[in-house]
Amino acid sequence: MKKFLTVVLALAMVLSLAACGGAETTAAPASTTTAAPADGGDETTTTAAPEGGDAADIVVGFSQIGAESDWRVANTNSIKTSVADAGFTLIFDDAQQKQENQIKALRNFITQGVDVIAFSPVVESGWDEVIEEINDAEIPLILIDRATDIEGDEYYETFMGSDFVEEGEKAGKWLVEFMEKEGRGDEDIKIVELEGTVGSAPANDRASGLRNILKDHANYEIVASQTGNFTRAEGQTVMESFLKSEDKIDVLYAHNDDMALGAIDAIKAAGLKPGEDIIIVGVDAVKKAFEAIVAGEMNCTVECSPLLGPQLVDNINKLMAGETLDKRTNTIESLYDATNAEAELPNRVY
Ligand code: GYE
Secondary structure: HHHHHHHHHHHHHHHHHHHHHHOOOOOOOOEEEEEEOOOOOOEEEEEEOOOOHHHHHHHEEEEEOOOOOOOHHHHHHHHHHHHHOOOOOOEEEEOOHHHHHHHHHHHHHHEEEEEEEEOOOOOOOOOHHHHHHHOOOOOOOEEEEOOOOOOOOOOOOOOEOOOOOHHHHHHHHHHHHHHHOOOOOOOOEEEEEEEOOOOOHHHHOOOOOHHHHHHOOEEEEEEEEOOOOOHHHHHHHHHHHHHHOOOOOOEEOOHHHHHHHHHHHHHHEEEEEEEOOOOEEEEEEEEEHHHHHOOOOOOOOEEEEOOHHHHHHHHHHHHHOOOOOEEEEEOOEEEEOOHHHHHOOOOOOO
């Protein structure tokens, strides 16, 4: 730990000197090596700062879920870039949506004796054993984006991410207000729901968030609900089947924008107007959703920011300096519809 303290202090000095001189400090380019996975499934990428940089002694293992959505890709990029800029060594593993791959990656991180493990759990349950192993190895654990169902908060340093129940509630409130403004506040409203990955925290919580609001509005009914696994392709096929099976659909609530965008393709193919014949509410606020809102084909997206890299580096620096982290690192988020999407579109980086 003494060594880490020296590294952190040295870095702080360099940065404050740079700030005084008005100069910009950029880390030297990182080198990347990609190793073939033992099981032939996913791949492990190691990004290391140039030799001689002491920060490179800090090894971070990051187990990512996959690349199922624009959100996830932006999240991976944000973390890879920030960790490389900080000069830490990153061992990155893409689990391709499979819990068993994540468990394998986490065990590899323990064997490799990494300094910190950052981990985004694909589903909420089934982590007790491997997390106990991480705790026994005394490797600090940072939960990224999704939570587990393990009770208590001693087993991790901080949870960095969004409040998914609140996101579902924001979507519900927006919908009720929008329908009132449209003069449809008392109509019977039929909703279809595209759920995220079964058993994942955002799917569970975004579903309950919407229901928390709708329980006070008896004229709203969720008539069909099915997973589209957070992907555009499945969003499209599940929407196709909703359009066949349901007599009346007023609203689509999608647990992420990728599925909403896939559904928009299905709605158009069925000869209907997305955004008019069917009101569409998504979550994430990815660039393509902004474009759809501006084009009048989607109505609202609740922001869930994937840009967690800078805060992760901040937390790692604090941990290495021996500080205790707050159990929750919150992200700042908003909501976008036809009233503000166009103005925000040029600022979107994902
Ligand atoms: O909304 C979705 C992604 O866990 C918040 O996962 C994340 C979700 C995000 O694939 O697009």
